Amino acid sequence: MIGYATLGTRDIHRAVAFFDALLVLMEAKVFMEEPGKFKAWEGKDGGTGFGVLYPHDGQPATVGNGSMLALACRDPAHVDAVHAKALALGGTDEGAPGPRGGGFYAAYFRDLDGNKFNAFCMVGG
Helix, strand or coil: CCCEEEEECCCHHHHHHHHHHHHHHHCCEEEEEECCCEEEEECCCCCCEEEEECCCCCCCCCCCCCCCEEEECCCHHHHHHHHHHHHHCCCEEEEEEEECCCCEEEEEEECCCCCEEEEEEECCC
């Protein structure tokens, strides 16, 4: 399915600090970096990656309307922890943790650049 995703940032140092602190909860590890330009993380066992960078075209980074990245969590407590950490790091709330129907438990937040994220897990049978 998805190999990796990137999001543009207006402040790479601020974005890297935010995601270094947040993605530790996802047990992510750095797999590629050019300090001051971009940084990318992947799951602890490899697989899907995520990175932040200055846009290649040199234009300002903007938030995509309708765009969102979903972070797969182990269980509802993990969803709660990721959401709380994002807010503690300066992110903004876009939807408190809770059941959304069909066994989908989720929380929504925006990072420091306004990009939308979803922390989720499936619960029940």
